[in-house]
Amino acid sequence: MTVPTLGKDLLGLEPLTKEQIQLILDTAEPFKEVSERTIKKVPALRGKTIVNLFFEPSTRTRISFEFAEKRLSADTVNVAAAGSAVEKGENLVDTARNLEAMRIDMVVMRHPSSGAAKFLAERIRSNVINGGDGTHEHPTQALLDMLTIRDKFGKLDGLKVCICGDITHSRVARSNIWGLRKLGAEVAVCGPQSLMPGGIEGLGVTVFRRIEEAIEWADVLNILRLQLERMKAGYIPSLREYYRVFGVTLERLEKAPRDLLILHPGPMNRGVEIDSRVADGPHSVILEQVTNGVAVRMAVLYLLAGGRPELAEAAKGSGREGEE
Amino acid sequence: MTPAERKILHDDSGVGEALERMSREIVQFAGGTDHLVLVGIQRRGSDLAERLCRMIAEAEGATVPLGVMDITLYRDDLQTIGPRPVVGETRLPVDLDDRWVMIVDDVLFTGRTIRAALDQLADFGRPARIGLCVLVDRGGRELPIQADIVGLKVDAQSSDRVDVLVTELDGRDAVELVHGGNT
Numbered sequence: 024m025t026v027p028t029l030g031k032d033l034l035g036l037e038p039l040t041k042e043q044i045q046l047i048l049d050t051a052e053p054f055k056e057v058s059e060r061t062i063k064k065v066p067a068l069r070g071k072t073i074v075n076l077f078f079e080p081s082t083r084t085r086i087s088f089e090f091a092e093k094r095l096s097a098d099t100v101n102v103a104a105a106g107s108a109v110e111k112g113e114n115l116v117d118t119a120r121n122l123e124a125m126r127i128d129m130v131v132m133r134h135p136s137s138g139a140a141k142f143l144a145e146r147i148r149s150n151v152i153n154g155g156d157g158t159h160e161h162p163t164q165a166l167l168d169m170l171t172i173r174d175k176f177g178k179l180d181g182l183k184v185c186i187c188g189d190i191t192h193s194r195v196a197r198s199n200i201w202g203l204r205k206l207g208a209e210v211a212v213c214g215p216q217s218l219m220p221g222g223i224e225g226l227g228v229t230v231f232r233r234i235e236e237a238i239e240w241a242d243v244l245n246i247l248r249l250q251l252e253r254m255k256a257g258y259i260p261s262l263r264e265y266y267r268v269f270g271v272t273l274e275r276l277e278k279a280p281r282d283l284l285i286l287h288p289g290p291m292n293r294g295v296e297i298d299s300r301v302a303d304g305p306h307s308v309i310l311e312q313v314t315n316g317v318a319v320r321m322a323v324l325y326l327l328a329g330g331r332p333e334l335a336e337a338a339k340g341s342g343r344e345g346e347e
Numbered sequence: 348m349t350p351a352e353r354k355i356l357h358d359d360s361g362v363g364e365a366l367e368r369m370s371r372e373i374v375q376f377a378g379g380t381d382h383l384v385l386v387g388i389q390r391r392g393s394d395l396a397e398r399l400c401r402m403i404a405e406a407e408g409a410t411v412p413l414g415v416m417d418i419t420l421y422r423d424d425l426q427t428i429g430p431r432p433v434v435g436e437t438r439l440p441v442d443l444d445d446r447w448v449m450i451v452d453d454v455l456f457t458g459r460t461i462r463a464a465l466d467q468l469a470d471f472g473r474p475a476r477i478g479l480c481v482l483v484d485r486g487g488r489e490l491p492i493q494a495d496i497v498g499l500k501v502d503a504q505s506s507d508r509v510d511v512l513v514t515e516l517d518g519r520d521a522v523e524l525v526h527g528g529n530t
Binding site: 050053054056057060061062064065066067068095325328329 | 417419420421422425434435436437438466467470471
C-alpha cells in the first residue's frame with residue numbers, strides 16, 4: 024500500500040493531489056477526539072519548535088494554529104509584524120533566517136502578498152504552512168470547510184457547493200475551489216460583478232449573478248465575509264444594498280427546494296452577508312467549522328512533521344512491533 | 348515475498364484455545380469482574396479484546412467495559428519512521444480511576460507500543476492497577492516490560508516478523524512466522 028505524503032510544506036490546495044487532500048481529512052478525524060479529552064494533549068510533536076509569523080491581523084486562524092500546536096506538545100512562539108523587526112524594515116527572508124538560526128522546525132505564516140509562503144518555503148529548511156497569502160490561498164481554511172461538509176453529508180463527491188460574496192479578493196474562495204473540485208464536488212460562485220474576477224469560469228466553476236439562483240441550485244452555501252473596506256473602495260454602493268441583493272436571509276432560504284448547509288469562515292458581518300437567523304439557525308455549521316479547524320491543523324502539522332521518507336527507509340524495522 | 352517464507356505456527360483452534368485460557372486468567376488476575384476494564388490496542392488488539400469481553404460475559408454473566416486505544420500519537424519514533432497514514436480511534440467508555448485495566452494486544456515484541464500505551468493511559472486517569480495481556484510473546488524486548496498473561500510463546504529471530512491474523516480483519520485466525528520479514 025503506497026501512502027501519499029505531503030512533502031515539506033503546505034502552500035495551497037492547488038498543488039496537492041486528491042489523495043493528499045483525503046489523507047489530511049482522514050488524519051483530522053482522530054484528532055477531533057483529542058480535543059474532547061480531559062487532558063487535551065498528546066506528545067506527538069514534543070520537542071518541535073513552531074513559529075507563528077503573522078504579518079496580517081488574525082485572531083481565529085492564529086489561535087486555532089496555536090491550540091493545534093499546543094495539543095500536539097510543540098513549543099510555539101507568536102511573532103506579529105507590529106512591534107517586531109519587520110517594522111524596522113527587515114525583509115521577510117532575513118526575519119525567517121534569524122528565526123531559523125534559533126533552530127526552529129516549522130513556520131506558519133500569514134502574509135498580505137500572494138506567493139509569500141512559496142517564496143519563504145524555497146529559502147528556508149523549516150516546514151512552511153501557509154496561513155493565508157494575499158488573495159492566493161488559505162489552505163487550512165478550505166480543508167476545515169471540506170471536513171465540515173464531509174461530516175454532514177458523508178462525502179464531497181457530487182455535492183453542489185456555492186461560494187458567495189467577494190470572490191476577487193478571497194483566498195478562501197480559491198482554496199475551496201481547488202480542493203472541492205479535486206474531491207469531486209460541483210462548485211459555483213455568486214456575488215456582485217464588481218467582486219467577481221474575470222475568467223473565473225476557467226477554474227471549472229459555475230457563476231451565478233443572483234443569490235436566488237445559487238440557493239435553488241446548491242446543497243451547501245459557503246458565505247464569505249464582506250470586508251468593509253470594499254465599500255469605501257467603491258466595489259459596492261452600500262452595505263444595506265449588498266444585504267438587499269446578496270444577503271443570505273431566512274426568507275430566501277425558505278424558498279429553496281432543500282435544506283442548505285450554511286458555512287461562514289468568520290468573522291461574520293450579521294445583517295450584511297448573512298441574516299442572524301441563518302447564522303444561528305439549525306443548518307448553520309459555523310461553530311463546527313471552528314472546532315474542525317483545530318483538528319485539521321493538528322493533522323497538517325502532524326503529517327508535515329513526520330514526512331521524511333528517506334529517514335523512514337533507513338529506520339524501518341528497528342523498534343517496531345512484530346505485526347507492522 | 349514468496350509464500351514459502353511464511354510458516355503457520357498456530358491455526359484457528361490454537362488461537363481459540365489460547366483466548367479461552369486468557370479470558371479465565373484475566374478474571375483471576377482482577378479478582379472478578381467488578382472493577383475490570385479491557386482496553387485493546389488498535390487494530391488487532393481491539394478485535395482480540397472484544398472477543399475476550401464476549402468470552403468473559405458468557406462465562407461470568409457480567410459485562411466488562413471495553414475500550415480501544417490508538418497509541419500512534421504517543422510513539423517515540425515519529426521522526427524516524429514518518430507518520431502513520433491513518434491514526435485510529437481512541438475510545439474509553441468509562442472513567443479509569445480506581446479500575447483494573449487490562450491492556451490487550453496481539454504481539455509483544457520490543458515493548459515500545461506498551462510503553463506508549465502506559466503513557467497514554469496515564470493521561471486518561473489513574474487506574475488502581477494496569478495489567479498486560481498478549482496473544483503472542485515473541486521475545487526481543489527493548490524495554491523492561493513484561494506481560495501478565497500470555498496466550499502463546501513464539502521463538503523468533505529479530506529479523507523475523509510474527510503476524511497475528513484475526514477473522515474480523517483477515518478472514519481467519521492464525522499466528523504466522525515470516526522469515527526475514529522484519530526488515
